[in-house]
Amino acid sequence: MDTDLTRRAFLQSAAIAAGGLTLGACGGEGAVGTAPTPLRILILGGTNFIGPHQVRTAVERGHEVTLFNRGVTNPDLFPELETLIGDRDGDLGALAGREWDVVIDNPANIPRWVRLSAEALRGAVGKYVFVSSTGVYVPYLTTDIREDAPVDTIDDPETEEVNGRTFGALKALAEDEARAAFPDNHLIVRPTYIIGPGDPTDRYTYWPVRLARGGEVLAPGTPDDPMQHVDARDLGAFMIKAVEDDLDGTFNVVGPREGLTMGSLLERTRQAIGWEATFTWVDAAFLREHGIGALTYWTEPVGDYLGMMQVNGDKAFAAGFEMRPLEQTARETLEWFNAQDAERQELRSGLAPEREAELLAGFRGEG
Secondary structure: OOOOOOHHHHHHHHHHHOOOOOOOEOEOOOOOOOOOOOOEEEEEOOOOOOHHHHHHHHHHOOOEEEEEEOOOOOOOOOOOOEEEEOEOOOEOHHHOOOOEEEEEEOOOOOHHHHHHHHHHHEOOEEEEEEEOOHHHHOOOOOOOEOOOOOOOOOOOOOOOOOOOOOHHHHHHHHHHHHHHHOOOOEEEEEEOOEEOOOOOOOOOOHHHHHHHHOEEEEEEOOOOOEOOEEEHHHHHHHHHHHHHOOOOEEEEEOEOOOOOEHHHHHHHHHHHHOOOEEEEEEOHHHHHHOOOOOEOOEOOOOHHHOOOOOEOOHHHHHOOOOOOOHHHHHHHHHHHHHOOOOOOOOOOOOOOHHHHHHHHHHHOOOO
16 A cells, blocks of 8 residues: 655654564563462453453463453454443443453543543542553654653544544543543553554554565665654553553653664564565655655654654663564564455555555656
8 A cells, every 4th residue: 555645644643653472471572470469450442453462461461351342343352251342432331330450441542431431430440551652742843752741732622533633632631531530540551653463554564564575675764764663462561561560650662672773674674584675765855755754654753753753661661661572573473464364465554566666766767
């Protein structure tokens, strides 16, 4: 799919982005182990992209997991678990009369949904965990963005229209609802772009799939442009570790810790999958001239996008967050994608082969 986005459209997209398993309790490749104290965990959602990784880690750690969702997305994924059927938008009756130690709120983009859920669960759960996004920092005018940085605001805080302009501000308001309802027992997690097997966006998936085709690959921007992401499995593992450790407050979940550039992302992905490919670096100005303000989850790190891929994750790493090597994510993402049916193998991000060839020819002055 050709992602010929304007720069403004990509800023909107950036806000919306920024959401079998065997891994360590806080990510990586170690054994899961058993939690010191089993918890009763309620997960709102739990069957789409990041939720299943939370579920599997929690179950393997010995926790008792209950799901609450509409029974629409992958309803047969966890037949062994109790699933309460309802809807965040007013149908919360199935939660009445029950108690849990922790609730993890995955899918809420609208503050009212968090308010309703928090009201229904106040007194029935010990801690409210809300999955937010680094999109709250839009526009990303500085670098080394920490958890106390200003967040986006919106003129009409009652709007429920979720789009690129409203997403970050609504997430920030939803965070406030969780804090207000559970002032002493809340955990706010702000992941950046979430990648890995099962990613419905194909933002990172495009790269191992494209590199596996070999040949000349259009690489956007410069090799030094910063990049960040988090594997969904490591995000889920960190969240379960965080509730086991009874963490409170707000955490940026971004990585890798040692830093990453577009050049190292592509080269490490290429080496991981073992295919021959060459990179032609096409500068941002040329891409803009041809209607491309962004490619997958890359954009030129200037202006409103300066710090989008330079969010500070030190607090989460200090609390035990770990990231598996990019090479592992690359191999396993490609394996997952290759196992999908033909319809799902229509990439949802990146460049169609014909468009890529056209751009490369134009960049060389052959068009």
